[in-house]
Amino acid sequence: MKRALITGITGQDGSYLAELLLSKGYEVHGIVRHSAIENKEHKFSRIKHILDKIYLHSASLENYASIFNVIEKVKPDECYHLAALSFVSYSFEDPFSTINTNINGTLHVLSSIKERVPDCRFYFAGTSEMYGNISQVPQNENTPFYPRSPYGISKVAGYHLTTNFRESYDLFALSGILFNHESPRRGMEFVTRKITSTIAKIKLGLEKELKLGDLDTKRDWGFAGDYVIAMWLMLQQNKPDDYVIATGRNHSVREFVDAAFNCVNLNWKDYVKIDKALFRPAEVYELRGDFSKAKKKLGWEPTVSFEELIKMMVETDLSLLKQPISIIS
Numbered sequence: 506m507k508r509a510l511i512t513g514i515t516g517q518d519g520s521y522l523a524e525l526l527l528s529k530g531y532e533v534h535g536i537v538r539h540s541a542i543e544n545k546e547h548k549f550s551r552i553k554h555i556l557d558k559i560y561l562h563s564a565s566l567e568n569y570a571s572i573f574n575v576i577e578k579v580k581p582d583e584c585y586h587l588a589a590l591s592f593v594s595y596s597f598e599d600p601f602s603t604i605n606t607n608i609n610g611t612l613h614v615l616s617s618i619k620e621r622v623p624d625c626r627f628y629f630a631g632t633s634e635m636y637g638n639i640s641q642v643p644q645n646e647n648t649p650f651y652p653r654s655p656y657g658i659s660k661v662a663g664y665h666l667t668t669n670f671r672e673s674y675d676l677f678a679l680s681g682i683l684f685n686h687e688s689p690r691r692g693m694e695f696v697t698r699k700i701t702s703t704i705a706k707i708k709l710g711l712e713k714e715l716k717l718g719d720l721d722t723k724r725d726w727g728f729a730g731d732y733v734i735a736m737w738l739m740l741q742q743n744k745p746d747d748y749v750i751a752t753g754r755n756h757s758v759r760e761f762v763d764a765a766f767n768c769v770n771l772n773w774k775d776y777v778k779i780d781k782a783l784f785r786p787a788e789v790y791e792l793r794g795d796f797s798k799a800k801k802k803l804g805w806e807p808t809v810s811f812e813e814l815i816k817m818m819v820e821t822d823l824s825l826l827k828q829p830i831s832i833i834s
Contacts, residue, residue: 508534509533510535510575510579510585512586512614513586514536514552515537515551516587518686518733518736520552522733525737526737534559535562536563538564562579569616576614576618577617580625581625583625584618585736590656608662608663614627618678619670623675623676624677628679629679629680630683631660632683633751634654636652636792637657639651643753644792646749646798663680677745679739681747684794686731687729688730688818689817701815705769705819705823706826708823715778717778719784722758725792726756730809734805748798749794750799750805751796751807754793755793762777768815769819
């Protein structure tokens with residue numbers, strides 16, 4: 506039985522990945538903060554249905570010893586490093602925590618693997634935010650990086666750390682450069698979930714308006730459940746390599762809003778208010794990924810359309826609000 510370790514197992518991607526690995530017969534371990542263990546009802550909401558099937562370990566990405574001890578104990582065959590401070594807007598507010606957690610956390614995991622389980626296969630969660638405002642559209646594995654946020658900068662550093670450990674120490678280490686991927690498990694701080702959850706509240710008479718920033722920003726949005734399959738496929742290859750995972754199509758925030766309001770038969774123009782305070786200090790306006798390498802070498806391609814994704818999210822948020830006790834996380 507293969508043993509996998511997931512950092513960020515309580516997040517959107519971590520929960521879908523844990524389910525996938527369990528379905529494939531893995532022994533699944535996850536790293537969580539001690540504070541999460543003390544607040545299980547909220548922090549474990551995405552994985553509560555599989556808690557009896559997985560093993561959780563308390564550690565902090567900022568603390569090398571704690572990461573080292575977990576990897577020493579688990580001795581994983583595969584490690585999926587998903588944990589990060591990943592909210593772009595927050596990275597502008599607190600760049601120090603973002604840089605420290607994301608860069609040092611990646612270094613701590615890689616160093617621990619090198620020292621204790623050098624045969625472990627390592628996956629680093631890259632992001633389309635590493636491309637920033639590069640002029641090339643679509644972006645592929647050879648597109649230069651031009652990050653426009655502390656978060657994007659920290660992820661570029663993690664990408665290069667991963668490459669360095671692969672080339673310097675012969676580790677099976679690689680990066681998945683994932684474009685935006687959403688689901689009903691997306692955190693409320695992200696614009697897509699903010700949109701769908703607020704629309705659900707408007708439909709039920711609990712809210713009167715939706716405040717948003719720049720509606721012209723374009724993103725390549727896919728379904729998180731599809732993207733974790735790509736993560737797993739990357740670590741099953743004979744040689745480590747980096748891959749872009751995307752849908753190849755992008756849509757503006759305006760299009761997302763329009764499609765989401767259409768799900769509840771409302772006109773978005775009657776409810777959306779533009780709030781200049783929600784604009785980023787340095788915006789990234791157009792991201793669209795070229796996943797042809799992943800399609801050719803991994804046999805991967807997205808299965809959930811833009812419209813299907815939005816409908817899934819709106820319907821789930823409506824369902825959650827109709828429950829006697831909300832379990833929204």
